[in-house]
Amino acid sequence: MTSTAQVVIASRLFPPEVNAAAFRLGALARGLSAQGMDVSVLTTTPPRQAPPVPDESGIRVRRWPVLRDAGGNVRGYVQYMSFDIPLVVRMIGQRFDVAVAESPPTTGLVVALISALKRRPFVYYAADVWTDGVISMGAPGIVVSVMRAMERAVLRRAHAIISVSEEVTDRLVLLGAERSRISTVGNGIDTELFTPDATPASSESYFVYTGTMSEWQQPDIFIRAFALLSDEFPDLRLRFFGQGSVEGDLRTLAQQLVSGRVEFGGVVSPPESASWIRGAVASLVSIVPGIGYDFAKPTKTYAAAAIGTPVLFAGPSAGADLVRGAGLGRAVEFTPTAVASAMRELLANAGDGTTERERTRRASWAAQHVSLRAVAERVARVVSQAAGSPARKIGDDSAGTPRGDERASQ
Template structure:
């Protein structure tokens, strides 16, 4: 029987925070603990609005207070440093056989430095390409250069790199990652929580947007489209759940274009989010084309599919192809006019029974293709293999050393 692997996960995001990153790492920690490994998570004290949920059994979660922005996010260079600088000491004081770190690259670099000092492998979870995001935000050239250097340094030093899609893998290789160190595991959603069997949160007619509201999503496109159909559909509403950097802007646009018809419900638990998605005419998902995130396949798409609710996706080819090939809903150009036409069609499908007919098929697709547990199991194998590779290397080195000392003297 092999000894348990001591795994440390370093991330600013972890349940009960509501984000794709938190869900990914929470699932990974659970799977590692269930297979008998010793799991320590070094993360942050959650914001006040986070839902109250217990930590997974067998997972030692150690939290640290950090600076957050006005929306409660650890987002921004100062906020990142408030986590990463203490992380140096926290990792030094933690025994581990293998370290797992997720973006930003500042966190990855801290983990890489301590892993190198302790001669332990690092597994880097590359859910996206951070440099692309910095460029899309219009950051100064010096910031882009520093971030690119840091991301490349982490990729070079990682024993294993976890990628969430073929598109991300291609970008990582272009940044200098060794292709034979990348494990493409896909992305997923918790299909035990996101299910077609949950009770809808409301019997009203509405479209729903859940999760992060950011510059690279620009979800105001849905408000602008909704304003075009609002008069012809007086009973339909638009609901937003979550938070993000552009939330205040969205509220302003809603007040100007569709006063009283757009609601903002704040951050809700995954279970509550599921209920709202389940009752919607469609779940809204967007990616702004041409700013560096064209490869993204948002987990919002998976969450909607798992409940059987159709997706209305506005954005570039990667996300659109996912929706079309899986018959998960409608994918359209990133324009208010195209989105408005899709909203009309999806309301019609809700009325004529098409949505109800397709619900079991869409939920089955999610079960077969994007189970978060299956993804976490693939990542867990990569983590334990990284630790095992180090043990084999040490054993080989020990045998060579022993053989050298036993040579007869002349």
């Protein structure tokens, strides 16, 4: 591969949108550009609520208007199609030596087909398993079958597959991906932005929830837990930042149970998010057990750890083991009673100085283990190795398998 290799990243999510996928792809684009590659990004026009952040210099970002839901998300079959159908033409007109496709599998399939026609390799970035997500949403059997077939087709035709965890890797293998073509690179957070040096946004006593509010997180559990101890702590507040499909339900529940004590701040920039996390008693993270996302390790956990703020995690073992094993806070069962008990413990820790004494240790762990820059460098190595490799032909499920020594290690 030469320094003039051309890379195209196709994703509906990219900065300035505020979510984990946008952060990791922005870091990847910067990492590839830093290696001397010619980087183009085919993405969407950002929503109105996105912070006004300019595109990175040296990276060509080409945007296309898409349909979004009421919360400003590209979420749903019609919304995906509004990105994927124009992407066919955009990819045909794009010169590249290697392509990177971010989920959903519909986008991956478009990139796989155009890459095959152009005889160029492509890398699939699998942050999660979409078939599991569709099942967890209770989709009809025909929808699950179609999504499974699409996801398998993408996995089998990718020159290389990027996975964010061993749990995701195992799920991808069950779907038909060859383990030898999967590079498990981990997940990360910008440890230069999310740092203990962030200025606390408020001196009030509050718990904070940042990011997506969805059915598979069901953050209403934190409102229900807060209601169990709100009378004990009359000055305590609960703050939500971000958006999602259940935000309206959360607002209604908060009004019913703890009127005036829960605040919704909408989408904020990463620096603002860091400031709110820095001042919080703890950062709240949840995954609903048993609906197909038990393997998830939310990026919210890493953001809080990088700042040194304790995490209060409610959910299954993958996320809980991470919090307990690294000493990042409290991990409890997904019940309001268990969450309320952990809130009391964390309030006591904030009051007796334990939280501040532990802050540097937690931030050091994050800097060592979940640096987004390090993750992006691992992904960039996989992409650079793929450039110039033979493309996998349509219908060929075995060609183009990289050797084991070409895989990035976590």
